[in-house]
Amino acid sequence: MAYVALxxxxxxxxxxxxxxxxxxxxxxxxxxxxxxxxxxxxxNASGSARLRLANTDILVGVKTEIDVPNPLTPEFxxxxxxxxxxxxxxxxxxxxxxxxxxxxxxxSLQNAYESPLAFDYRTLCLIPGQQCxxxxxxxxxxxxxGNLHDAVxxxxxxxxxxxxxxxxxxxxxxxxxxxxxxxDNPYDCTRIGIETVPLLVTVCKIGDYSLVDPSAxxxxxxxxxxxxxxxxxxxxPYLSGTHLTGGGAMHRDTMRNCLQLGLSIxxxxxxxxxxxxxxxxxxVGPKRPQIVGFLK
Amino acid sequence: xxxxxQTKNSLLxxxxxxxxxxxxxxxxxxxxxxLDKPAKEPTKLEPRNTFIRAGVLTTVRGSAYMEYGNxxxxxxxxPPKELIRASARRMNMGVLNCYVNFAAFATGDLESVPERExxxxxxxxxxxxxxxxxxxxxxxxLDIRVLILDDDGCLLSTAINxxxxxxxxxxxxxxxxxxxxxxxxYRDHVFLNPSAKVEELLLKHRGNANISNxxxxxxxxxxxxxxxxxxxxxxxxxxxxxxxPDTYVKLLDYTLAINKSLRQLVRGVLTKRVKEQHELDLRDxxxxxxxxxxxxxxxxxxxxxxxxxxxxxxxxxxxxxxRQ
Numbered sequence: 142m143a144y145v146a147l148x149x150x151x152x153x154x155x156x157x158x159x160x161x162x163x164x165x166x167x168x169x170x171x172x173x174x175x176x177x178x179x180x181x182x183x184x185n186a187s188g189s190a191r192l193r194l195a196n197t198d199i200l201v202g203v204k205t206e207i208d209v210p211n212p213l214t215p216e217f218x219x220x221x222x223x224x225x226x227x228x229x230x231x232x233x234x235x236x237x238x239x240x241x242x243x244x245x246x247x248x249s250l251q252n253a254y255e256s257p258l259a260f261d262y263r264t265l266c267l268i269p270g271q272q273c274x275x276x277x278x279x280x281x282x283x284x285x286x287g288n289l290h291d292a293v294x295x296x297x298x299x300x301x302x303x304x305x306x307x308x309x310x311x312x313x314x315x316x317x318x319x320x321x322x323x324x325d326n327p328y329d330c331t332r333i334g335i336e337t338v339p340l341l342v343t344v345c346k347i348g349d350y351s352l353v354d355p356s357a358x359x360x361x362x363x364x365x366x367x368x369x370x371x372x373x374x375x376x377x378p379y380l381s382g383t384h385l386t387g388g389g390a391m392h393r394d395t396m397r398n399c400l401q402l403g404l405s406i407x408x409x410x411x412x413x414x415x416x417x418x419x420x421x422x423x424x425v426g427p428k429r430p431q432i433v434g435f436l437k
Numbered sequence: 438x439x440x441x442x443q444t445k446n447s448l449l450x451x452x453x454x455x456x457x458x459x460x461x462x463x464x465x466x467x468x469x470x471x472l473d474k475p476a477k478e479p480t481k482l483e484p485r486n487t488f489i490r491a492g493v494l495t496t497v498r499g500s501a502y503m504e505y506g507n508x509x510x511x512x513x514x515x516p517p518k519e520l521i522r523a524s525a526r527r528m529n530m531g532v533l534n535c536y537v538n539f540a541a542f543a544t545g546d547l548e549s550v551p552e553r554e555x556x557x558x559x560x561x562x563x564x565x566x567x568x569x570x571x572x573x574x575x576x577x578x579l580d581i582r583v584l585i586l587d588d589d590g591c592l593l594s595t596a597i598n599x600x601x602x603x604x605x606x607x608x609x610x611x612x613x614x615x616x617x618x619x620x621x622x623y624r625d626h627v628f629l630n631p632s633a634k635v636e637e638l639l640l641k642h643r644g645n646a647n648i649s650n651x652x653x654x655x656x657x658x659x660x661x662x663x664x665x666x667x668x669x670x671x672x673x674x675x676x677x678x679x680x681x682p683d684t685y686v687k688l689l690d691y692t693l694a695i696n697k698s699l700r701q702l703v704r705g706v707l708t709k710r711v712k713e714q715h716e717l718d719l720r721d722x723x724x725x726x727x728x729x730x731x732x733x734x735x736x737x738x739x740x741x742x743x744x745x746x747x748x749x750x751x752x753x754x755x756x757x758x759x760r761q
Contacts, residue, residue, distance in 0.1 A: 392671070397686060
């Protein structure tokens with residue numbers, strides 16, 4: 142994670158704040174920082190989203206390509222994640238400095254999206270065994286303000302919601318070859334279902350307490366965090382990939398409590414995200430939101 | 438193994454001309470039926486047949502070899518060396534790097550090897566970080582290398598066990614002994630220490646027969662847990678797949694129980710190794726004492742005979758130089 146220099150006194154201050162359930166920025170242990178989310182702001186990508194979680198700034202673009210499915214899973218499309226840590230985020234990312242962090246984020250996302258129950262790969266299928274969509278999810282980290290796992294997964298989910306796949310019709314030619322015709326009409330498109338798409342929730346342990354959405358300063362104080370991937374299916378939360386990070390260890394009971402906290406927060410977050418995305422989508426005509434982008 | 442090799446025909450624009458185009462859900466089902474299945478709920482929580490030996494290589498200080506059933510792993514720990522990258526220096530702890538490599542013959546599926554190596558390396562680093570006293574080698578980095586000789590499932594957990602032994606052998610201070618094990622669930626069957634076949638079915642085929650019925654959710658997933666049992670700490674718990682929280686905790690408890698019995702074994706191996714080393718040290722000591730004694734005799738002789746006489750008696754004639 143990005144490095145922030147903190148003195149012992151500052152660390153103690155943060156620790157005492159967490160113990161009293163009143164953090165430096167006035168939040169309780171279960172609160173998130175304010176978020177700004179905007180979708181469809183990159184015109185060259187099939188889908189895009191920009192998320193700003195206090196100081197953390199993420200831009201996600203989804204590109205599409207036609208590919209041949211894996212013979213072991215003929216009915217499934219493909220997803221590929223790529224994370225780029227911009228050197229603007231922190232000077233540490235200059236050169237190849239951000240590659241470790243980028244790799245960690247890619248692996249957690251891949252792990253969370255791996256199960257066909259978490260992401261319905263069948264919606265990306267064109268002709269079983271022959272042609273499928275491959276989505277490239279490119280994630281750009283513009284500013285690093287802590288809690289990257291959560292921010293990245295939220296932005297990725299929003300970008301997938303925004304993704305428009307052009308409608309494809311197939312014609313059969315000689316020798317069993319199929320020819321694909323992609324619709325010219327930009328409004329003739331299909332969408333991807335995101336109901337079960339997982340969100341990552343980082344539950345961070347500081348002192349004896351666990352909290353969500355740590356800021357960069359709080360991350361420095363924490364000994365260990367659990368990254369919980371929550372996928373909602375039929376109204377019930379499921380785990381689609383968890384791991385420990387941060388170089389510490391925890392007791393089994395603490396782990397259970399962290400999971401519980403992560404699951405309940407993830408459930409809530411998922412509900413809110415879907416509500417906000419639907420609201421944005423329904424604002425059409427004169428009420429249509431203006432694309433703000435990076436201008437404030 | 439359930440695998441399809443497609444021959445691409447360039448004339449047909451990459452389309453396949455094989456009879457067997459791809460695996461169907463039925464193939465996966467048949468493959469699963471043919472597997473040896475344990476009871477739905479495991480009765481005995483114990484590791485596979487295990488062999489561990491510390492100090493197998495003479496060229497590096499810390500090395501360990503482990504066989505876990507048919508999975509064979511070699512771990513090497515080199516003594517810490519100074520950090521090269523200046524950016525990592527600002528942290529007030531040493532840096533740990535783990536690298537995992539597959540031997541060329543370790544697995545049949547060569548395509549996915551680089552990605553698996555990267556994934557295993559990153560997870561292994563995360564698992565080993567809590568156990569090493571990283572505050573003791575500030576501004577230094579510790580490199581752990583793992584070579585996988587044979588893959589029959591449970592790779593990550595075997596690598597963690599093996600690295601734990603190699604660390605102790607190298608004399609790196611650790612907070613505790615670390616042990617790890619794997620459990621997975623597939624089609625309502627719980628597999629402890631799953632073999633490569635089960636893991637392949639679970640991860641590559643991704644349970645594709647399961648989702649035909651959208652209303653019922655069939656859980657599938659794999660958990661690898663590394664624990665340090667003195668204070669019952671979990672150093673790493675990695676899960677993939679799709680599980681309810683209750684199943685997750687159930688599998689977690691199974692793996693923790695296996696870790697406990699593995700710990701006894703690792704401890705036994707290490708104490709035996711220490712005893713062995715002690716005996717070797719004693720023998721070395723006896724040999725050096727003998728050498729000292731011999732030298733002492735020579736010195737005594739020197740004292741009694743005087744220098745010139747001593748040199749004269751010890752001169753050996755050089756056969757190549759003719760005496761004048």
